[in-house]
Amino acid sequence: MKPIAFVIPWYGDDIQGGAEIECNHLAHCFMDSGMEVEVLTTCVKKAADDKGKNTLHAGISKESGVLVRRFKVRKQNKDRYNCANLKLYNNMPVTAEEERMYVEEDINSPAMYRYIRDNRDKYECFIFMPYLYGPTYNGSRECPDNCIMIPCFHDESYAYMNLTKECAARFKGMIFLSKPEGELAHRLYDLSKVKTAVLGAYVESGWEDSCDPQAFREKYNIQDDFILYAGRKDSGKKADELMKFFIQYKKFHKEEKLKLVIIGGGTLEIPREFQREVIDLGFVSIEDKHNAFAASLFLCNPSYFESFSIVIMESWLAKRPVLVSEHCAVTTNFCQENNGGLYYDNFGTFCGCLDFMIKNKEIADKMGENGFKYVTENFTHKVISEKYIRFLRGIIEDKSTAFTK
Structure with missing residues (x-):
């Protein structure tokens, strides 16, 4: 079996965002089950940092046993980004051009996208998370035949963008963390050709x-x-x-x-x-x-x-x-x-x-x-590992089995 690649804007053991923690947990869950796992991420440390400034070194490293590939981001035009993001954040109507400005001026790494395009056949699949950022919008374009998303959707203006609708329909598989998230996605997007499942998230226990x-x-x-x-x-x-x-x-x-x-x-x-x-x-x-x-x-x-x-x-x-x-x-x-x-x-x-x-x-x-x-x-290491691996194997083998748990 070829490696599984997670694609996420920020990654590290000390990153506290919900999607970042879940990515870290899943990477270790898959490794514990015998899968080969890599994480493709950027040289920006965390979400609160300047999205156009590289503060970490590009290249390959091992972080808690996980192979991590970091790619440089391009400089951000903050005026264009803020113009679009301010409207979206405040639930104001946006034009198609403003949607494009948001996606173009969000965190983006052309080097990452080139790597995905040039190496897409070397991976079983690319798992993008969360939906909101440039690497998911733009990176998934480079691997349409083997991309999966864990979107972490919220009922917010960003989820209603036409570009988000186009992006969602692109994936082969989509994993939701809760039933309401899945219901929202099916209400907003055409997922008729996307295999979906509500699998939940890993919660660390034992303490x-x-x-x-x-x-x-x-x-x-x-x-x-x-x-x-x-x-x-x-x-x-x-x-x-x-x-x-x-x-x-x-x-x-x-x-x-x-x-x-x-x-x-x-x-x-x-x-x-x-x-x-x-x-x-x-x-x-x-x-x-x-x-x-x-x-x-x-x-x-x-x-x-x-x-x-x-x-x-x-x-x-x-x-x-x-x-x-x-x-x-x-x-x-x-x-x-x-x-x-x-x-x-x-x-x-x-x-x-x-x-x-x-x-x-x-x-x-x-x-x-x-x-x-x-x-x-529902959410222990063993339960989550089994559900996610079963879903992934179904995608990889292109089976039509429906997964609801």
Whole structure:
């Protein structure tokens, strides 16, 4: 069997984006099963960096046992990119020319595309992820006969572009991380000639039995019940909305000792009078993060846009329930599938969910146990490896078998 190549804009053991983590996990899963795996990526370190500036060395290296080929990116015309991206980001109508500007001025590596074109017959398939960036749009043009996409679609303006529709129909196979993501794709694109499957994502486990909630409470001097937020502190993830709702809740429930504990990068301006109620710990160690899950009353993921959610799965592994925004079909669906949490659509229902969790801790514990069972049955290393490898072999052998799990 020839090598499998993952194609992704950024790659590394220390890259924290959801698609990048999933790519890393899958590369190791495939290698553990005996497959030969390579990663084709760029010389840009991470998504927050200048997309037109090479900061890493081009060439071949081994990273945690994975063969990585890095290619230089071309300089970006930021004015053209920002003109198009600003409209897309703010859900404004864009012209065909503006779509083209976005794709052309996003992160791009002509050297990578040449390599794919010249070596496409040396690989069983190229797996592109996620959908949003230049390497997926432009790299997949060079290998139309053996390309697969793990798109990580969100219900956002970029997914509605005509160029995205053209790109989606190009692939031989497409893997979704959740049912709502697959439903969105089938609603937006003509996938009649694309083999599709909802396979989920790998969630690292094995740490849950060693969680020490009391150690977290003692280390950070937090003895009251608390809601946990774990992730980037920015408006895109709705961390600001969560804090706003929580502060409003506390104003109406002054006697309630509940706290909001925040871990992760970024900045969030906490009003001075609520700095004892909203506790921002910044980055913490992996051990502390796991202990925080176990110590929390529940995890809240307020994001409107997710194609999966590792932090929700981690909370369930720690047997703690979750609270999610009903504006996100993916996270809401996860809660509905296993009864592992609640969901809200406005401040009023947010308050209702908080009251329920506080007053019904035995039910909250049961929701956490439901979530634990759900994760261990669907997203462990063994389960994910088997599903993905079965799907890939079906694509490679050009079988017509339908995969739904």
